[in-house]
Amino acid sequence: MAATPIDPELRSRIEDFLSDGAQAIDDDEIERWPFFFTEDGFYQIIPRAGFEAGHPLGIMTCRGRGMMQDRVAALRGANIYEPHTYCHVLARPVLRRDADGTIMARTNFALYRTMQGGPTELFAAGSYRDRILCEGEELRLKSRRVVLESRRVDILIVLPI
Amino acid sequence: MPTATTSNRALRWPAEGVARVPFRVFADPDIYAQEQERIFRGPVWNFLCLEIEIPKPGDIRLAAVGETPIIVTRDEAGAVHAMVNRCAHRGALVCLKERDHADALTCPYHSWSYDLTGQLQSVAFRRGVRGKGGMPADFDPAEHRLDPLRVESFCGLVFGTFSPDTPPVETYLGPMTSGLVRRALGRPYRLLGMHSQMLHNNWKLYAENLRDSYHASLLHTFYTAFKINRLDMDGGMLLSEDGRHSVSYSKRASLQSGEEFNGMRAAQYGSDLAGPQLLESFDEWPDGITHAIQAIFPTLGVQFTLNSLAVRFFTPRGLDETELFWMYLGREDDDPARIEMRALQSNLTGAAGLVSLEDGCINEFVQRGTRGSPEAAAFVEMGGRTVGSSENSRATETGVRGFWQAYRALMGL
Numbered sequence: 001m002a003a004t005p006i007d008p009e010l011r012s013r014i015e016d017f018l019s020d021g022a023q024a025i026d027d028d029e030i031e032r033w034p035f036f037f038t039e040d041g042f043y044q045i046i047p048r049a050g051f052e053a054g055h056p057l058g059i060m061t062c063r064g065r066g067m068m069q070d071r072v073a074a075l076r077g078a079n080i081y082e083p084h085t086y087c088h089v090l091a092r093p094v095l096r097r098d099a100d101g102t103i104m105a106r107t108n109f110a111l112y113r114t115m116q117g118g119p120t121e122l123f124a125a126g127s128y129r130d131r132i133l134c135e136g137e138e139l140r141l142k143s144r145r146v147v148l149e150s151r152r153v154d155i156l157i158v159l160p161i
Numbered sequence: 162m163p164t165a166t167t168s169n170r171a172l173r174w175p176a177e178g179v180a181r182v183p184f185r186v187f188a189d190p191d192i193y194a195q196e197q198e199r200i201f202r203g204p205v206w207n208f209l210c211l212e213i214e215i216p217k218p219g220d221i222r223l224a225a226v227g228e229t230p231i232i233v234t235r236d237e238a239g240a241v242h243a244m245v246n247r248c249a250h251r252g253a254l255v256c257l258k259e260r261d262h263a264d265a266l267t268c269p270y271h272s273w274s275y276d277l278t279g280q281l282q283s284v285a286f287r288r289g290v291r292g293k294g295g296m297p298a299d300f301d302p303a304e305h306r307l308d309p310l311r312v313e314s315f316c317g318l319v320f321g322t323f324s325p326d327t328p329p330v331e332t333y334l335g336p337m338t339s340g341l342v343r344r345a346l347g348r349p350y351r352l353l354g355m356h357s358q359m360l361h362n363n364w365k366l367y368a369e370n371l372r373d374s375y376h377a378s379l380l381h382t383f384y385t386a387f388k389i390n391r392l393d394m395d396g397g398m399l400l401s402e403d404g405r406h407s408v409s410y411s412k413r414a415s416l417q418s419g420e421e422f423n424g425m426r427a428a429q430y431g432s433d434l435a436g437p438q439l440l441e442s443f444d445e446w447p448d449g450i451t452h453a454i455q456a457i458f459p460t461l462g463v464q465f466t467l468n469s470l471a472v473r474f475f476t477p478r479g480l481d482e483t484e485l486f487w488m489y490l491g492r493e494d495d496d497p498a499r500i501e502m503r504a505l506q507s508n509l510t511g512a513a514g515l516v517s518l519e520d521g522c523i524n525e526f527v528q529r530g531t532r533g534s535p536e537a538a539a540f541v542e543m544g545g546r547t548v549g550s551s552e553n554s555r556a557t558e559t560g561v562r563g564f565w566q567a568y569r570a571l572m573g574l
Binding site: 045046047050055059061062063064066067068069070071074078082151152153155157158 | 439512515523
């Protein structure tokens with residue numbers, strides 16, 4: 001239920017913004033990923049059970065764009081893993097505007113992972129719980145919690161979700 | 162007691178002893194089946210859960226010992242019990258929820274109901290329905306119960322064993338290991354987060370990996386670049402007297418330059434973090450040890466790296482499938498700033514660990530690399546061919562050899 005209505009034009013911008021964020025990761029333009037966030041933006045991947053229990057720790061936590069850039073630098077130059085690609089499939093976001101103008105968005109997703117030479121398999125499903133700021137013409141994530149349905153990760157997570 | 166299978170009898174451990182590991186031990190279903198009996202149901206303490214997960218009478222937590230499903234409970238008097246999650250009637254799982262609270266354990270199949278110690282209390286339709294049917298007259302509920310394990314807690318870690326021969330936990334751990342566990346977990350703590358990851362490899366490859374201090378600065382390049390755990394720091398690899406438990410530790414403050422690292426891939430990554438808050442920490446340990454990974458036979462690990470305190474344990478889910486659990490802890494009296502530091506440092510380890518994520522795939526690489534070569538063997542001679550503590554160097558595989566020494570003794574291999 002939307003407390004303040006979101007006009008169709010804004011909704012359309014938000015949907016494009018969310019899709020673009022997912023495609024930056026899918027299309028190996030991972031360097032763009034931190035810039036979908038505000039400078040002090042927060043990003044966390046957390047299993048649903050921990051999210052519901054109010055746990056402060058998740059599987060990946062970035063406080064500030066710098067930590068996200070370190071993640072990118074690490075996966076480009078330091079971490080060892082088998083090459084793989086992501087394909088995010090996003091559902092229609094449920095939007096609500098807070099009193100201070102922040103947009104709260106919840107977007108379910110399915111994430112398929114393809115290992116080199118392997119099949120495409122469902123890697124994760126869950127929802128983005130986003131707080132989005134309108135900075136002039138720009139939309140930015142103030143915070144994103146990626147709530148995974150399962151607490152169990154297959155092999156590893158190196159690319160953000 | 163199981164008897165040696167034909168294929169097992171044919172496995173001849175190489176003459177070099179613990180300095181070799183025949184790859185067949187990671188891929189042979191007969192050996193895997195024997196491990197269930199001789200290791201997991203043998204004279205070892207298996208980690209089950211944390212006491213803080215079952216704080217109140219009636220709290221229930223599911224666990225596993227090898228592939229055997231286990232129920233852990235706390236009874237009305239506050240005592241902790243563990244039993245096989247298999248109904249004494251027809252063998253169905255009795256408890257289904259990973260965490261639960263109840264005053265009795267009731268099998269969903271035919272409503273056989275047990276108390277929190279696992280003793281059968283009542284059976285549905287025991288006297289039949291309207292005088293017809295029912296159990297034989299000599300049926301006695303007192304003769305039926307869920308298969309119990311012996312249980313002992315140490316620093317809030319709940320252990321279970323099937324064997325009457327397992328010595329008390331503190332004796333089993335030995336003075337070094339129990340002392341370090343007490344150092345890490347001897348004060349009240351709470352759970353800050355948990356997750357697990359599936360490793361597509363035999364459980365023993367992770368057991369080796371956890372005891373392998375040689376690989377840390379070579380495979381995990383992020384770690385070394387940030388000077389958290391480099392071989393040129395003060396540190397060592399200490400083993401329990403029998404070699405089966407180990408601790409790899411380092412002291413960050415005493416970093417010196419090590420020429421061996423120049424030009425190596427491990428040292429290439431720049432040390433300038435764009436988000437240096439990752440490594441913000443507070444002094445928690447008076448002895449200068451900033452990093453310690455303890456391995457406790459067979460499947461438990463206790464880590465603290467800076468302020469990241471965690472219990473890891475792993476469970477075989479099949480011959481070449483292993484589930485690795487990460488439980489992150491904080492102190493009961495942590496303020497929000499300390500929780501934030503622990504949260505950011507938790508990025509170093511776990512399924513997405515900047516340092517450890519390679520362990521999610523490296524053991525699978527061994528599993529795949531050794532396919533088709535069951536008669537070949539791993540060469541494990543870094544730091545010598547024997548089992549013993551390495552006081553001054555972590556460039557050693559002594560912990561790995563210690564694991565195999567204990568494993569061979571239990572398996573009779």
